[in-house]
Amino acid sequence: MACLFCHIVEGSIPAKKVFEDDQMLAFEDIHPQAPMHVLIIPKTHVATVNDLTGDHDALVGTMLRRAAAIARERGYDAAGYRTVINTNAQAGQTVFHLHMHVLGGRPLAWPPG
Ligand code: AMP
Numbered sequence: 061m062a063c064l065f066c067h068i069v070e071g072s073i074p075a076k077k078v079f080e081d082d083q084m085l086a087f088e089d090i091h092p093q094a095p096m097h098v099l100i101i102p103k104t105h106v107a108t109v110n111d112l113t114g115d116h117d118a119l120v121g122t123m124l125r126r127a128a129a130i131a132r133e134r135g136y137d138a139a140g141y142r143t144v145i146n147t148n149a150q151a152g153q154t155v156f157h158l159h160m161h162v163l164g165g166r167p168l169a170w171p172p173g
């Protein structure tokens with residue numbers, strides 16, 4: 061049984077896609093926490109940051125640059141935005157398929173709760 065985000069990659073669960081190529085998918089978060097709240101995921105299943113290997117180095121770099129491209133497209137690059145990857149329980153990870161949150165369009169408090 062594939063995980064929720066693997067189902068989104070396969071297309072068996074719908075998502076509002078923002079960007080897609082052969083290695084990653086970006087889509088709107090279903091419960092947006094800011095005017096821009098996009099999730100960027102690898103198409104291959106990686107559960108957490110703890111599970112990354114050297115083979116993923118280029119992929120993670122490309123995901124981060126895609127976050128910048130999406131923020132730029134939406135006009136949030138100069139004002140500022142946040143990229144977040146939650147890992148495991150204490151950080152609040154609820155979906156165990158690696159995903160980068162891209163949040164922007166309002167002031168974002170620091171430190172996070
Ligand atoms: P995290 O707490 O870091 O694991 O984030 C999981 C994120 O996935 C949350 O922001 C959820 O709102 C989002 N989410 C859960 N299910 C879906 C879905 N079907 N489509 C889009 N986003 C989702």
Ligand code: ZN
Pocket residue numbers: 062063064065066067104105106156157
């Ligand atoms: Zn998955």
